[in-house]
Every structure is written in C-alpha cells, then in structure tokens.
Amino acid sequence: MAVIELKNITFTYNKNTPSAVCALDHVSLKIDGAADGITGLIGHTGSGKSTLVQMLNGLLKPDEGQVILDGTDIWAEPKKIRDVRFKAGLVMQYPEYQLFAETVREDIAFGPKNMGLTGDELNTRVLEAAKFSGLAPELLDKSPFELSGGQKRRAALAGVMAMQPKILILDEPAAGLDPVGRRDILGGIRQYAGESSTTVIIVSHSMEDMAMYCDKLVVMADAKVLMHRTCAEVFSEYQELISVGLDVPQITRIAAALAENGADIGADIYTVDYAVKQLLKKL
Amino acid sequence: MKADITFGQYCEGNSLIHRLDPRMKIVLSILYIVAIFLAKGVTSFALLILSAVLLVGLTGLSPAMILRGMRPLLFIIVFTAVINIFWMTGDVLLVQLGPVKIYLEGIINAILIVVRIVLLIVATSVFLTYTTTPLALTDGLEQLLSPLKKLHVPVHEFSMMMTIALRFIPTLIDETQKIMNAQKARGADFSTGSLLQRAKALIPILIPLFISAFRRADELATAMECRCYTGGEGRTRMNVLRSTAKDWLFLLAILLLGTAIVLLNTYFPLYGLTL
Numbered sequence: 001m002a003v004i005e006l007k008n009i010t011f012t013y014n015k016n017t018p019s020a021v022c023a024l025d026h027v028s029l030k031i032d033g034a035a036d037g038i039t040g041l042i043g044h045t046g047s048g049k050s051t052l053v054q055m056l057n058g059l060l061k062p063d064e065g066q067v068i069l070d071g072t073d074i075w076a077e078p079k080k081i082r083d084v085r086f087k088a089g090l091v092m093q094y095p096e097y098q099l100f101a102e103t104v105r106e107d108i109a110f111g112p113k114n115m116g117l118t119g120d121e122l123n124t125r126v127l128e129a130a131k132f133s134g135l136a137p138e139l140l141d142k143s144p145f146e147l148s149g150g151q152k153r154r155a156a157l158a159g160v161m162a163m164q165p166k167i168l169i170l171d172e173p174a175a176g177l178d179p180v181g182r183r184d185i186l187g188g189i190r191q192y193a194g195e196s197s198t199t200v201i202i203v204s205h206s207m208e209d210m211a212m213y214c215d216k217l218v219v220m221a222d223a224k225v226l227m228h229r230t231c232a233e234v235f236s237e238y239q240e241l242i243s244v245g246l247d248v249p250q251i252t253r254i255a256a257a258l259a260e261n262g263a264d265i266g267a268d269i270y271t272v273d274y275a276v277k278q279l280l281k282k283l
Numbered sequence: 284m285k286a287d288i289t290f291g292q293y294c295e296g297n298s299l300i301h302r303l304d305p306r307m308k309i310v311l312s313i314l315y316i317v318a319i320f321l322a323k324g325v326t327s328f329a330l331l332i333l334s335a336v337l338l339v340g341l342t343g344l345s346p347a348m349i350l351r352g353m354r355p356l357l358f359i360i361v362f363t364a365v366i367n368i369f370w371m372t373g374d375v376l377l378v379q380l381g382p383v384k385i386y387l388e389g390i391i392n393a394i395l396i397v398v399r400i401v402l403l404i405v406a407t408s409v410f411l412t413y414t415t416t417p418l419a420l421t422d423g424l425e426q427l428l429s430p431l432k433k434l435h436v437p438v439h440e441f442s443m444m445m446t447i448a449l450r451f452i453p454t455l456i457d458e459t460q461k462i463m464n465a466q467k468a469r470g471a472d473f474s475t476g477s478l479l480q481r482a483k484a485l486i487p488i489l490i491p492l493f494i495s496a497f498r499r500a501d502e503l504a505t506a507m508e509c510r511c512y513t514g515g516e517g518r519t520r521m522n523v524l525r526s527t528a529k530d531w532l533f534l535l536a537i538l539l540l541g542t543a544i545v546l547l548n549t550y551f552p553l554y555g556l557t558l
Contacts (some may be wrong), residue, residue: 089468
C-alpha cells in the first residue's frame with residue numbers, strides 16, 4: 001500500500017497578489033513503503049520540489065487536493081498537525097543552522113521531547129539517532145557550535161531521526177559537503193533506511209548522488225510531476241531530462257556517446273559499476 | 284506574512300517625486316512635518332490635506348496602497364482618537380452617560396489629531412519610504428550630515444551601518460521563516476501554552492537567528508575588506524547627487540505652504556486645536 005498519497009495538490013505562493021507563483025499544479029503522486037527502497041525527488045530550481053516536501057509534513061497547506069499519509073488525510077483535523085510532523089520527519093536544507101541547544105544531546109532531544117518523551121526512552125532515542133547519523137558518542141556533550149560542518153549536519157539529522165518518523169524526508173542532505181562527507185551522509189541514510197524500515201525520500205539535484213543512493217525517482221518540472229519510475233527508466237529518458245533543464249549522470253552521458261558511435265552498451269546505464277560490467281560483456 | 288508589510292517599502296516608479304534629489308526629499312519631509320505641527324486651525328488642516336492629496340497624486344502611486352500601509356498603525360490612531368473624545372472637556376456638551384461626558388471640542392480635537400497622524404504617515408511615506416530607495420536615502424542622509432565630519436562624527440560609518448541594516452531586513456525575515464519551519468518540523472509549538480511557555484518556545488528560533496546574523500556580518504566584513512574597504516576617507520561615488528531646479532521649486536512650495544499655514548492659524552483659524 002502506498003504510504004504517501006498526494007491527490008491533485010495545487011499550491012500557489014502569494015495567492016491573489018501580483019507576485020503569485022504556482023508552485024504545484026494538480027500534482028498526484030503515490031510513494032510506496034520502505035520495502036520499495038529510497039525515493040529520490042529531482043527537479044530544477046523552482047520546479048516545486050521543496051514546496052512538495054513541505055506539503056508532506058503539513059508545513060504548507062495545499063490550496064486544493066489532499067495529502068494522505070498512511071490512509072488518513074493529514075488536514076482532516078488541523079489541530080493535530082503536530083502529530084503529522086512526528087510521523088513525517090523533515091530535514092530541511094542546511095539543517096545545521098537550526099542547532100540551538102547547549103549540548104548536542106539536548107538538541108537531538110528537542111524533537112522527541114516535543115513528542116512528550118522523557119527519561120530512558122528519550123535517552124535511548126538520542127543515542128540511537130546519534131549512532132545512525134554517524135555521530136561519535138563523545139560529541140554528545142559538546143556544544144553544537146564546536147562541531148565541524150559535517151558533524152553539525154549529522155547532529156541536525158539525528159535531531160529528526162530521534163523522533164523515529166515513519167517517513168524521513170531530506171531536502172538536499174549532502175549540499176555543500178565535500179565528496180567524502182557526501183558519501184558518508186548519504187551512505188548512512190541508505191543504511192538507516194534499510195535497518196529501520198523507514199520510508200526515505202531524498203531531494204537533490206545531484207544526479208550522481210541520486211543514481212547511487214535512490215531506487216526510484218520522481219522528476220519534477222514546472223510545478224508538475226514529469227516522471228515517477230526506477231532510476232534506470234528515468235535516466236534512459238536522456239533527452240527528456242535535458243529538455244527540462246536537468247542533467248544525467250556523467251556515465252549515462254558517456255554511454256549515450258558510445259551508443260552514438262556504434263558501441264551500444266544499453267540505455268539504462270547510470271552507475272559506473274554497471275557500465276563497467278556491460279562494457280566487459282561487450283568486449 | 285511578508286506580503287502584508289507595505290509600510291516602509293520602496294515602490295518602483297519614475298514620477299516627479301521619485302526623481303527628486305534624496306537630500307532634498309529629506310529636507311522637504313522635515314519641513315513638511317514642521318508644517319503639520321504648526322497647523323492649528325481647521326482651515327490650515329484643510330490646506331494640508333489638499334497638499335497631501337496633491338503629493339500622493341504626483342507620486343503616481345495608488346492611494347489605496349498608501350492607506351493599506353497605515354494598517355499597522357491603526358491601533359495608535361484609534362487609541363488617540365478615543366482618548367481625545369472621552370477625556371477632553373469643553374463648553375458644548377453633546378452626550379452625557381453617567382460619568383462619561385462627550386464634548387463637541389473633544390470630537391473636533393480627535394478628528395484633527397487623527398488627521399495630523401495620518402498626514403505625518405502620508406508625508407514620510409510619500410517623500411521617503413515609497414519613493415526613495417533605501418540606498419539613495421542613506422546616501423542623502425550621509426551628505427546632509429557631512430558637515431558633522433568636521434566635529435569628528437563618523438557620518439560615513441553611520442550611513443554604511445544603516446545601509447547594511449536595511450539591506451539585511453528581508454534576508455533576516457526569510458531566515459526567520461526558515462528556522463521557524465525547521466523547528467516546527469521537529470514539533471515546536473509557538474501558538475499555544477502560557478506566556479512563559481511561548482517565550483521559551485522562541486529560544487530555538489532566536490539562537491540560530493543570532494548566530495546566523497553574526498555569521499553573515501563576519502562574512503560581509505571579510506568580503507568588504509577583500510575589496511579594500513577602509514571607510515569613508517577619500518571614497519568617491521559612482522552616482523553623484525545633483526540638485527536641479529525642480530528640487531528648489533519643491534522647497535519653495537513647501538516654504539510657501541508653511542507660511543500659508545502660519546497666516547491661516549493667525550487670521551482665519553475657524554476653530555483651533557487645543558493641546
């Protein structure tokens with residue numbers, strides 16, 4: 001069963017003013033549970049992806065349409081919108097700028113505390129979240145402002161993971177990190193998704209990252225969902241992605257160039273490993 | 284939220300008022316405010332209202348927008364009016380309800396004071412906020428105050444600080460919104476609970492906001508130093524301000540208005556404001 005279902009969502013910023021911008025235009029989308037892997041959300045700047053993720057945890061209310069999580073409309077009872085936020089944890093862009101508490105431990109505990117947790121339960125959650133996000137336990141009693149950039153990012157991530165949301169949405173979790181940092185964070189998220197049966201959605205515009213860490217992709221363009229398919233299927237639509245201003249992984253481009261020159265190794269190339277395998281087969 | 288704040292916002296335009304020298308606009312608005320405070324009689328207020336309507340017409344901005352900009356100050360306006368109606372005593376008693384007495388003088392006074400406040404807002408927004416970019420405004424202010432440099436007042440530094448502060452207001456509003464959303468995503472609740480609880484709920488917003496403001500200040504300082512900024516000493520400008528005939532004409536018009544108000548106050552007040 002679909003964990004997340006968007007039905008005909010429309011949303012306009014600055015409605016009824018001259019500067020109105022339609023960010024989502026009758027978007028319908030179904031995202032399956034954790035068993036079906038990580039979903040990646042890609043799109044050009046301004047394609048509506050950040051708006052879409054803010055719909056999922058009720059930070060924005062759609063002008064039209066329904067957001068259905070686990071079979072219930074999240075706006076059925078507007079007063080209980082906080083419960084929705086615990087169910088659908090959102091890590092915003094550059095989350096390290098939200099750290100505020102005196103110690104990393106307290107900061108991670110902010111979310112679960114808001115859920116009403118105390119004592120041992122709270123403690124276990126903080127420790128578990130720190131472990132999942134790859135934060136060393138000795139850092140927990142430091143001030144969040146003493147940490148390095150990458151460590152801050154992990155601490156912020158742990159702050160959302162500690163709420164143990166059923167759905168974890170990450171908006172550009174690796175933005176601004178060096179290649180090693182990117183790999184660690186995204187690899188950690190992938191591992192977390194596998195071990196905790198959490199439905200994970202990653203928003204990014206790095207095609208390489210998406211190809212590496214996601215199983216299914218939702219492509220957005222001009223406030224609409226353009227495609228929702230597996231990575232291989234999406235990246236084989238090379239021309240269409242380029243036409244909406246998106247890129248494809250470098251290796252896909254190489255494969256396309258090879259095909260043009262008479263060495264077709266298949267249109268579904270999007271990771272280097274698979275490309276090597278196909279090439280060897282060809283030889 | 285942001286869309287509601289029209290008070291204190293520059294509106295693009297190319298009217299006569301938009302094109303006035305910002306230095307002159309500062310002087311004009313000060314003189315106009317003086318004129319507003321000089322006015323006492325009903326006739327002089329009528330003249331002021333006429334001139335304000337004329338000014339709004341000259342800017343080419345929609346009067347509705349200027350009125351909307353007053354909404355944040357509505358409370359002060361209503362409060363002043365109420366105080367005047369109920370507390371003012373006079374000769375002509377209109378209504379008496381127990382201890383509450385309303386005099387004709389009170390009502391007229393309330394109306395005149397409301398007109399005065401509205402005129403103050405219209406004057407400053409027409410001359411300064413709506414028609415002058417913040418940059419031109421601080422530039423104008425810097426040059427007007429430049430004689431103070433002789434007294435070792437750091438005029439340039441003050442105006443640079445003002446420019447930077449104005450520049451960062453929208454940025455900080457954006458930032459606040461983002462941080463609020465992030466904390467809401469972690470279940471923060473800003474709208475329920477006791478006053479103390481709500482004040483405490485602001486900590487997770489204020490701390491990151493301060494930190495980011497300091498970080499931005501630091502980055503900006505570095506960027507300015509990289510471009511060899513050393514303060515106002517020997518600094519030249521790309522756009523040099525020049526006064527033209529229309530600037531002096533406006534000055535003359537405002538001075539005439541002031542004179543007319545003084546004359547009307549003295550010889551033909553009809554009814555005088557008592558304060």
